[in-house]
Amino acid sequence: MTTSAAERRDLGSWIRARGYTPTVWLVLPGVLFMVVFFIYPVIYGLNLSFQGRSGGISAYLDFFTNQFPHDSGSFQTLWTTLALALPSALICLVLAVPIAWRLRRGVRGVRVLTAIVMIPMTLGSVFVAEALNTLLGPAGWLNRLLLMLNLIHEPLRLTGNFTGVLIALVLTGFPFSFLLMLGFAAGIDPSLDRAASILGAGPTQRFWRIDLPLLLPGITITFALSFVLAFAVFPSATLLGNDAGPTRVLSKVAYQEYSNGNYANASATAVIMAVAQLIVLAIVFLIRGRLYRGSTAGGKG
Amino acid sequence: MNLIAGLLEPTAGSIWLDDVRLDHVPPEKRDFGMVFQNYALFPHMSVADNVGFGLSLRRVGKAERRERVQKALDMVQLGSQAAKRPSQLSGGQQQRVAIARAIVTEPRLVLMDEPLSNLDAKLRIDMRTEVRLLHQDLGLTTIYVTHDQAEALSLADRLVVMREGVVQQTGAPQEVYESPDNIYVAAFVGYRNAIDGRVGRDGRIDIGDASLVVADAGDRLGGAPHAVAMVRPDDVTIAAADAAPGEARANAIPVTVRVSEYQGRVFAVEAQTAGGTTVFGYSETLLQPGTAAVASIAAESIRVYGEDAPHGAARAAAAEAELAASGVPA
Numbered sequence: 001m002t003t004s005a006a007e008r009r010d011l012g013s014w015i016r017a018r019g020y021t022p023t024v025w026l027v028l029p030g031v032l033f034m035v036v037f038f039i040y041p042v043i044y045g046l047n048l049s050f051q052g053r054s055g056g057i058s059a060y061l062d063f064f065t066n067q068f069p070h071d072s073g074s075f076q077t078l079w080t081t082l083a084l085a086l087p088s089a090l091i092c093l094v095l096a097v098p099i100a101w102r103l104r105r106g107v108r109g110v111r112v113l114t115a116i117v118m119i120p121m122t123l124g125s126v127f128v129a130e131a132l133n134t135l136l137g138p139a140g141w142l143n144r145l146l147l148m149l150n151l152i153h154e155p156l157r158l159t160g161n162f163t164g165v166l167i168a169l170v171l172t173g174f175p176f177s178f179l180l181m182l183g184f185a186a187g188i189d190p191s192l193d194r195a196a197s198i199l200g201a202g203p204t205q206r207f208w209r210i211d212l213p214l215l216l217p218g219i220t221i222t223f224a225l226s227f228v229l230a231f232a233v234f235p236s237a238t239l240l241g242n243d244a245g246p247t248r249v250l251s252k253v254a255y256q257e258y259s260n261g262n263y264a265n266a267s268a269t270a271v272i273m274a275v276a277q278l279i280v281l282a283i284v285f286l287i288r289g290r291l292y293r294g295s296t297a298g299g300k301g
Numbered sequence: 302m303n304l305i306a307g308l309l310e311p312t313a314g315s316i317w318l319d320d321v322r323l324d325h326v327p328p329e330k331r332d333f334g335m336v337f338q339n340y341a342l343f344p345h346m347s348v349a350d351n352v353g354f355g356l357s358l359r360r361v362g363k364a365e366r367r368e369r370v371q372k373a374l375d376m377v378q379l380g381s382q383a384a385k386r387p388s389q390l391s392g393g394q395q396q397r398v399a400i401a402r403a404i405v406t407e408p409r410l411v412l413m414d415e416p417l418s419n420l421d422a423k424l425r426i427d428m429r430t431e432v433r434l435l436h437q438d439l440g441l442t443t444i445y446v447t448h449d450q451a452e453a454l455s456l457a458d459r460l461v462v463m464r465e466g467v468v469q470q471t472g473a474p475q476e477v478y479e480s481p482d483n484i485y486v487a488a489f490v491g492y493r494n495a496i497d498g499r500v501g502r503d504g505r506i507d508i509g510d511a512s513l514v515v516a517d518a519g520d521r522l523g524g525a526p527h528a529v530a531m532v533r534p535d536d537v538t539i540a541a542a543d544a545a546p547g548e549a550r551a552n553a554i555p556v557t558v559r560v561s562e563y564q565g566r567v568f569a570v571e572a573q574t575a576g577g578t579t580v581f582g583y584s585e586t587l588l589q590p591g592t593a594a595v596a597s598i599a600a601e602s603i604r605v606y607g608e609d610a611p612h613g614a615a616r617a618a619a620a621e622a623e624l625a626a627s628g629v630p631a
Contacts, residue, residue, distance in 0.1 A: 191341035194308050197328040198335045198412075199355035199402070209354075213345045294388055298341035 049267035059268035068265050070256045073248065078276060081249045084162070084237070085230040086280070088169035092177040092226050093219060095170075100181035101211060105190065114179065121175040128172055129239035133159055136167065164240035165247045169230045177226045184218030185211070188296045195298065214296045220288040224281050231277055250276075302414050302446050307331050318410065334403030334441075335412040338419060340395045342387040348374070348398050349383035355406040373405040374398075376435065393424045400432070404441060411443040417452065429455060450490055454478060462486045484529050484606050492531035492604060493581050500528050506605060509576045511554045516601040525607030536602035537582030539570045542593040552598045556580055558588045572596060 015021075052059025061067075068074045103110055120128050136142050136158040143155040158164055188211060196206045234251040241247025250273045258266035303309040305316060307328035316324040323331060334355075342351050353370045361369070374380045377397035379390075387395055396416060403411055416432070417425045433456055436443055447453050453460055454474045462469040462477060462485070470482040481487035484495065498508035506513045506528050513530055542555065556572035561584065568584045572594060580596050588594055 189339075189341065191337050191339055192343060194306075194328070195335065195337060195341035195402075196343070196354070197308070198306055198331070198333055199406070200329050200332070200358040201354075202327075202329050205358065210343060292345035294344050294386070296344060298337070298339055298344065298387075 045267045045270060048263055049271050050264075052264040052268065059264045060272070062265065063268055063272060068253070068257060069262065070260050071248075071253050073245075074253050074269070077248045077250050077253050078272065080247060081231060081233075081251075081273075082276065082280075084165055084169060084233060084247070084249065085227050088166055088173055088230045089177075089223050089227040091166075091170045092173045093181075093223055095174055096177040096181045096222070097185075097215065097219060100178055100185040101207065101215070103182060104185035104188065106186075114182070117175045117178055119175075120171050125168065125172050125233075125235040126239065129168055129236055132164065132168055132171070132240055136164065159240050160242050162241065162246050165233070165237050168236035168240045169233055172236065173226045173230055176229065177222045180222045180225065181215070181218060184215055184222070187218075188214050189298045192296075192298045213292060216291045217288060217293045220284050220291070224284045227280060227284075228277055231273070302412055302444070305410075305444065306333060306335055306412055331410075332406070332408050333410045333412060334406060334408035336396070336399050336403045336414065336416040338415045340387075340392075340399045340419075342395055342398055342402070344387055346386075347383065348379065348385050348387065348390070351387065351398055352402045352405050355402065359406065369405055370401075373401040376404075376438075377401045377431070393420055393428060396420065396428065397431075400435065404435065404439060407439075408441065411441050413443060413445040415447055416445075418448070425449075425452075432456060454490070462489055481531075481604065484531060487531040487604055487606070491533050493534050494530075494532040494537060494579075496530045496532070496578055496580070498528050498530055500526060500607070506530050506603075508554070508574075508578070510574045511552070513552045513554075513598065513603060514600045515603045515605050525609055527608040528605045529608055531604045531606065532598050532602060534569070534581040534583065537580060537596050537598050539572060539580075539582040539584040539588065539594050539596045541586070541588060542595050551600055552603075554580065554596045554598075556594050556596050558590055558592045558594050560590060561588045563587070570594075 049059055050056060052062060063074050066073055066075050071077070103113070107113075134140055136156075138155040138157070138159070140159075142158070143152075146152045147155065158167065192210055192214075193206055196210045201209065232251055233249060234255070237243055237247045237249045237252060243249070243252050250269060254266045254269040254273070257263075257269060304311050304324070307323070307326060311324050314324075315322055343354065346354070349367075349370050352373055353366050356366045356369060371380060371383065374383055377400055379394060379397055379401065382390060382394065382398075387398060390398065396419070400416070403413075413432070417428050420428060429452055432445075436456075445452075445456055447456075454477075457474050459471065460474045460477045461471045462481075464485050470477055470486045477486060478490045481490055481492065488495065496506075496508050496513075498506040498513065501507045501512060506515055508530070515530065539556070539558070554574055556574050558570055558572050559579075560571040562569045568587055570582050570584045570588060572580045572582070574580060582596050584594075
């Protein structure tokens, strides 16, 4: 009895010495969850995508040669999706970085401002799409105002096309990038700005030489995340765009194939979506790897 | 300090330097150098780029910039660390980089905001000497803010003691140290004992348990009925009550020993009078806690300050903790 107890203790300490503690078992439910709800569906979907018209990679070939039964231009949607997601993520950043930088020290009313900024995010894309249709549509307020002021002679086409979807994507994506950037900007040690200004740097020089380099890692992360968000766009593209042609996006193709029972094609489209995102993310993180990523503090606090 | 640097706008008053009004000039146009308490080095730049930052903003050519950066780094003995990132240096080294960065542009005025307070005790003393040497070599006018009495006394050519934004005393360090103007300044420069008393006849201060003969009584009393007597612990000798009183001791106060710490050669003693006043002093021999003892103080080492009401000593004690001093080596 005593020996076995001792042995058991030895085994225990052997396990602990390798950095495993009994608490490790607490991750088990999480691992199970991942396997059941993430890894299994991914493998299932991957497997399904290889069961196209004539098996193997035929579903992928069909995608790239535009031979899906319910989509005449499936390959084109890959470029459409990228053409929507990349600029919208970029525009969000270009808007969010300077505003977050200005607000990094906190300004009177910054809470109210963040609340207002967050509203489009909480309302959801359908609500935003409806609002934009009434505001920017051919008979919307903006066009009526511009016509009334004689600034234009026929309504601007801001909805039902590429522009409409891009505006909607920027509007829903901006709060997200802004909040992320505000966090990064507020994390920069304020004494660095003060040190730079005493050394002779004006506000512009401080932004370009101190704050922007320290924000770059955060900028890349924000870009990556808002790109991923915009890439899966579906409601905005359908409601504000023209999903029969110019703003037909990948998720729409997948939806179309899926709802017509063509699961292999839908899965192949989903895999292509994932790979396209991964390629963009890989490029972003490759750039990020070459940047300074250390602390944003100027020394002991 | 932030007002002088231009980081804050004054709500009242004005700031002048050499007959030019400064308080609405932005910090980047003032041509100052500043050393921060937390160093504030740019973490994404090398040590050399940190030091050269001010020079590059002043459009100093590349070759000259490199030369001046190297010279400044050599001055703070970091010549070989130029290519490193600040995070690869120790705290003392980082602070030296910050000093090099502040002086390399040869600014009109160098501001130092408690630059040594984040360093450990030994390094602090070493760096203090280095700052003094740098100042002697370069002769840059420097305003140095510190809460540390030893730093203030050893670095300053001119010392300004401030409390809650009000200047308490200005003068050479020796002057401030020898004859502080009020109890706050006295508490800051090491008069740790503050004893309440009533002003008696012929320069005596009645402190309840005893009466003190005071050499410099008069000018600072201003006819006030109450007084606070301030004495440095160094000037208080504590001895056991039953020890042979070789000669009649001046200003002997009966006390009870509370704590006695050996500090090499002497014992630092904290004792209490019957009235409850704490007395700090030194003893030649070990005194057990609870021992009855006598604290004696030479008449000329006491500074007395007139008070309109009793219990001024408590304010002095509180002030000791919060006092800030700034030295202006001119």
